[in-house]
Each structure stands twice: as C-alpha cells, then as structure tokens.
Amino acid sequence: MEDLIYYLASAVAVLMVLVPHEFAHAFVAYKCGDGTAKFQGRLTLNPIKHFEPTGFVLCLLTGFGWAKPVPIYPSNFRNYRKGLFLTAIAGVTANYIIAFIAYPLYLLIALYVQPANQVGAYAVYFFEYSFFLIFVFSLSIFIFNLLPFYPLDGFRVIESFTRQVNPVRRFLRNYGFYILMALVIESFVCDFLVRYLNIGIFEYFDILGYVQLFARRIVGFPITALWNVIFGLPFNFTVL
Secondary structure, three states: OHHHHHHHHHHHHHHHHHHHHHHHHHHHHHHOOOOHHHHOOOOOOOHHHHOOHHHHHHHHHHOOOOOOOOOOOHHHOOOHHHHHHHHHHHHHHHHHHHHHHHHHHHHHHHHHOOOOOHHHHHHHHHHHHHHHHHHHHHHHHHHHHOOOOOOOHHHHHHHHHOOOOOHHHHHHHHHHHHHHHHHHHHHHHHHHHHHOOOOHHHHHHOHHHHHHHHHHHHHOHHHHHHHHHHOOOOOOOOOO
16 A cells, blocks of 8 residues: 555656646746747646656656656747747746755655644655655756756757857757767666665666766755755654
C-alpha cells in the first residue's frame, strides 16, 4: 500500500512541477506580445493540455523530464531578445517558487501532523511525500532546463544573447537533443544498475546524478536554510 501511495504522490508531484512550468512560458510569452500559446489553448493549468507521456515517465523515474513544449514565435515579441529571454526563464522561475512553497508545507506535515488511525497515516504519508517530491522535482527541473541543449530553456537563453550564425549556438541547436537524450538514458541505466543490481560503482558515472545533487544541495540550500531557521531547525538540516 505504501508503495502505491508513493507512486501516486510521485505522479501528482510531476504534474505540479511540469504544468506550472509550461503555463509560465505561455503567460510570459503572451505578456511579451506572442499570443500563439493562448490561441492554441496552452495558457491554462489544465494538465491534459500540457501532458507529454515520455517526459512524464522520465520525470517519475529519474527526476528529469518535460511536458509538451509551449509553442512560441519570437518574431511576435515586442522586443525580440527581451521577450525570448523572459519567456525562457519563466518556467524555471516558476519551479523555484514552487520549491520555495513546497518545502515548508512538507516540514509542517512531517513535524507536526500526527495521524489518528491507519487511514490518516496513509493520508499523511501521501501529502508528506507529495510536497517533498514537489520540492525535489522542482529543483531538478530548474537545473535540468537550464542546461544549454536544444530544446531546453537554457538553449533559449543562449539564443536570446547570440546571433543565428554563432557556431556554438548552431551546434547546440543541431545536436543538443541527441546529447540530452544520451545523458538521460545514461542516467537511467546507471540508476537501474545501482538500485536493482546493486552495482554501486555506477553511481559515480551518473552525470545527471551530479546535476541533481547540485540542484538539491546547492540550488536548494537557500530555501532549506531559510525555512529550517523559521521552523527552529538547524539551518543546515537536510532530509535529502
């Protein structure tokens, strides 16, 4: 039963992380002058509109994934570079805000909610893990999307500061997706070998694992340190 609740909490967490990410892209693009996403029904928090099976499953399994990309036409922006940059960072900004909100909600439940019976224990378990995974996945998606590989947001940031003829930009545009897929597959294989075959040495070869560790320990530190102090915990207290 606990495994089922954990996977349900994981599914909820993935949706709570990926859907606002795409909504933020659509909203900022619209405010910057490009109404493409709105006209295609993507300016919404309806998860069905943003659902992408492969990215959803990968996020469940690895902590890295994506939703259906929001369509934008940068030529519609009132200011091309500014609009492209703001739209690119909108998703990860939303994820960091979500992580900031999810962590104290997790602490509230973990520290202060005591279930009265077995049903209550399952409910507490569900919400505790939901908020914990929302926090963790938000940080992972924050860093993952800032990697400079097409079609991630990090590539769009580079695109906003460079010209089309830039050789680095062209390389990342042409080959970024393949590099990205290789990293995701490599991370999945390493995690499988460590978790299910108990071959621990492969943990050291998991490239995206280091990215995820950086997201939790470094990028998430201002969030955990602040809320830990507010809750009367050591500022370096960690549950990760």
